[in-house]
Each structure stands twice: as structure tokens, then as C-alpha cells.
Amino acid sequence: xxxxxxxxxxxxxxxxxxxxxxxxxxxxxxxxxxxxxxxxxxxxxxxxxxxxxxxxxxxxxxxxxxxxxxxxxxxxxxxxxxxxxxxxxxxxxxxxxxxxxxxxxxxxxxxxxxxxxxxxxxxxxxxxxxxxxxxxxxxxxxxxxxxxxxxxxxxxxxxxxxxxxxxxxxxxxxxxxxxxxxxxxxxxxxxxxxxxxxxxxxxxxxxxxxxxxxxxxxxxxxxxxxxxxxxxxxxxxxxxxxxxxxxxxxxxxxxxxxxxxxxxxxxxxxxxxxxxxxxxxxxxxxxxxxxxxxxxxxxxxxxxxxxxxxxxxxxxxxxxxxxxxxxxxxxxxxxxxxxxxxxxxxxxxxxxxxxxxxxxx
Numbered sequence: 492x493x494x495x496x497x498x499x500x501x502x503x504x505x506x507x508x509x510x511x512x513x514x515x516x517x518x519x520x521x522x523x524x525x526x527x528x529x530x531x532x533x534x535x536x537x538x539x540x541x542x543x544x545x546x547x548x549x550x551x552x553x554x555x556x557x558x559x560x561x562x563x564x565x566x567x568x569x570x571x572x573x574x575x576x577x578x579x580x581x582x583x584x585x586x587x588x589x590x591x592x593x594x595x596x597x598x599x600x601x602x603x604x605x606x607x608x609x610x611x612x613x614x615x616x617x618x619x620x621x622x623x624x625x626x627x628x629x630x631x632x633x634x635x636x637x638x639x640x641x642x643x644x645x646x647x648x649x650x651x652x653x654x655x656x657x658x659x660x661x662x663x664x665x666x667x668x669x670x671x672x673x674x675x676x677x678x679x680x681x682x683x684x685x686x687x688x689x690x691x692x693x694x695x696x697x698x699x700x701x702x703x704x705x706x707x708x709x710x711x712x713x714x715x716x717x718x719x720x721x722x723x724x725x726x727x728x729x730x731x732x733x734x735x736x737x738x739x740x741x742x743x744x745x746x747x748x749x750x751x752x753x754x755x756x757x758x759x760x761x762x763x764x765x766x767x768x769x770x771x772x773x774x775x776x777x778x779x780x781x782x783x784x785x786x787x788x789x790x791x792x793x794x795x796x797x798x799x800x801x802x803x804x805x806x807x808x809x810x811x812x813x814x815x816x817x818x819x820x821x822x823x824x825x826x827x828x829x830x831x832x833x834x835x836x837x838x839x840x841x842x843x844x845x846x847x848x849x850x851x852x
Contacts, residue, residue, distance in 0.1 A: 499613060500532035500544050506819035507533065507541055507559065509599040514554065517598050518547060518605065521591045525550055536615065536712070539809065540567055540731060544608065552590065555731075556603035560817025566673075570594065571656075572731040573604040578652040579704070585639055585727045609726045611715035616762020621718040629767025631721040636711050637774045639724035640745060641781035644703040644738040651704065657734030659702020666740065666797065667693045674804050677811040679827075684834045685807070688800050692837070695844050697793055700737045707732035709741045710748040711763065742778055743794025746771055747802055789843065796840035803833030 515529040527548020534542040534553075543554045557567035569592065576589030591605040612619050614632055622628045648654050671689040678686065706713075708729055715726035750764035751771045769777070772788050779786040806826045813823035 499534055499536070501535045503531060503533045503543070504535065504819060509543075509556075513598045514545070515547070517593055518545065518552065518591070521593075522552070522605065536613070537729070539805075540729070551608035553587070553606045553608050554603055555606070556599060556601045558812065558818065559600075560812060560815065562601075566731075568731050569602040569604045571733065572729075574656070575653065575730040575733045576604070576606050579646070579730075582651045583643060583646050583704075585643075585724055586730070587726055587728070609715060610718075611725050612718050613712055613715050614766070615712055616760075616765065618721070618766060619718065622716075622721045625719075625721055627767065628721040630769050632711070632716070632766060633768035633774060634777050635716070635722050635724050636714055637742075637745065637778050638781055639714060639727060640706075640709050640741055641778050643706060643709075643727070644741065644782060646704045648702070648704050648735055653704055653735070656704065657702075657736060659735045659737070662702070662734070662736035663696055663740070663797075664693075666736075666801075667696065670801055670804050673808065677804075677807045679807075682807070682831055682834075684831055684838070685800070685803055688796075688834045688837045688841075691841055692793070692797055692800060695793055695841055700739055702735040703738040705734060705736045705738055705741045706730065707734060707736075707741065707744070709745050710760070712760065737794075739791060739794045740797060742775070743791055743796070744798035744801070746774065746791060746795040747798030749774060792840050792843045796837040796844075799833050799837040799840065803830045803837070806830050806833065 511529065511531060519525050525547040527550075528546075530546045532544045534544060539558055540555050541558060545552045545554050555572070556569065573589045573592040576586055577592075579586040580588050587609055588607045589604060590607060592602070593599075593604075594602045596602060612621070618628045618632070622632075625631060648656065667689055671686065671693075674685055674689065706727065706729075709727070713727060713729045714724045715728065717723065717725050748760050748763070749771055750760075750768065752764075775786055775788050775791060778784075807830045809818070809823045810825075810827035810830070812818040813820070813826070
């Protein structure tokens, strides 16, 4: 099956095909106005959930389901993601609209959701040609990204219909404990530092901040921009881990993925260092200004360490899916390499956490 392919889509990877006839029938029965030929492409860049661009006639849709094989309890939660997408857009227009949810695993082998398709560009390792006429496009992209995050954290969860999305109290304790448990399910000899890092995070844990709607995996490549405008994020994707929790954990995750010429030991997404992004200090300043907070980079060291450590655990999960034959994506075979360096980086960040800074808000 073919469709007009964009730079963000590709033919479906071998082993990640679904029951297209069953999916076609579900979509036509549950979404009004669909008429015409069915075709499908895949968004191949993601590492976890499987995401497809489905076209029926002149309508494009996005279909997401968990990865093939065993899924950890609570992970890849399509019901949670659909709940967010079906409600958040009323107060946060960067959230694509959820259109349908299917919890019947007999349709395509797992629960899945359907959301609206939005046209735009996702920035991976270079500024798109359409933005290169903009002065300091890389800096604009960076500031727009953190502004989108700050604006999410200003959302009133109750007004959005998401007051029951999670329990802010004890969020950080559950994060560290939960990821330690996930690590124990995929741990290998020679990587003991990962568990040690989790225990040190627990020992240095700050008090929980007041709760906000948080994304839990906020980074540049989960954001979409208008093709010619680097100054505003138009969409944010991948909401399956969203909850109510400490918003500084989201900022720490973003910092974990962020390159910085003044931070030689940072482990950023490859290629981001070529974009001309603002520094981490500037990102923290912009976030604090947008939310009216008094924050410095030093106040975020524990949260950045948490993000770094969690990324290492996720990398190990992806690697073990490949080891167990549950993924046919060859990239997953390389995911185990950064796991220990990420734990080392987290430990280094924790060295800078001082008791006088831990509970600053």
C-alpha cells in the first residue's frame, strides 16, 4: 500500500505490519466522513510505540499502538494517551485531537488510538531548509520548545478535564521506585551502576512540587513546528506517559536531551549540537520567566540526573526487546551502548546537588 510519502514517513518496516483490513473497517465504523481508498505509511523515527499515517480517500489520520512483544505493566498506555488527546486540546492547542480509541486487542493485536494528522516539521539533526531564512533559527527553535513546555505546566488540570490523570503527591518517589523496578526486569551483568544511581537519586530526592500536567518525555523531536516558522511549536506528540506530577521533572528531561558547549560531559541527542540552540542556562532562564519562577540551572541538577538515568533505563528496555527478538528495528541493537555512560552522567550531576538547594522552589 502506498501514499504520498513525506520526509517524516516511510514504508512500513518488515515485522511491524498490522491487520490492515481490520484497521480499515474499524476506522470507517468509528470516524465519520471516511470514504475512499485505504493506504498506510509509518513514522519510522520513534523507538517505542508504533505510529502509522493512514489515509482514507482525502483524509489522513495517525494510528498509534504499543510495540510488538511483551509490554511492561503501565507502559505504552494508549488509554491514557487518548484521554489526554481527547481533552487537553481545549486549553492547550499544541495537543492533537484524539478521534477514537480501541481497547479490543483482536482488531490489530493491541489497544490503539487514532488522532488527527497535523502538517508540520519535526526537527532532528538540522534546521529545515524552509526555516533557514530566519535569523538565528536554532535559537528560536530552542526557546519555542521550552515555552511550549512552560505553557503546558500552566494548564489548569481540572479545567482541561484531567484532574484525575494522576496523583501529584509522591510523584517523585513513584518515579524513582518505578524505574528501579523496570530496571530490575532488564538488568545485565556489568551495568550495576544503574541501580546504584537509582538509590542515590532516592537518597537525594527533593520534596515534591505542586502538581501540574506533565508530559514525561518532553524533547525537541516530540515537538512539531510550522514549516517556515521556528518561533512556535504547533504540536506536541507522544502523550502515553503524561500524568500529574512535579513539572520540574519535565524540565529536567528536556535538559537531559539538550546539548551545551559549556557542558562537555552532556550526552545529548546526536545532531542537536549542530542546530545552534540556546545554552542550558538560557533555557532554564526562559522557562522560569515564562512561569514566573525563581530558578537557576543548579536548582535543576537532581531533575536532570533523574531524566538522564530514566533515559538509560529506557535505552536498556529497547535493547532487550531487540535481544529477545521482539523488535525487528536494527537501531534497537545499538541502544544498550549508552546505558552505563548515562548512569555515570547522572552520578556526576548528583555530585553537584547540595542540601541547601534540594528543596528550593
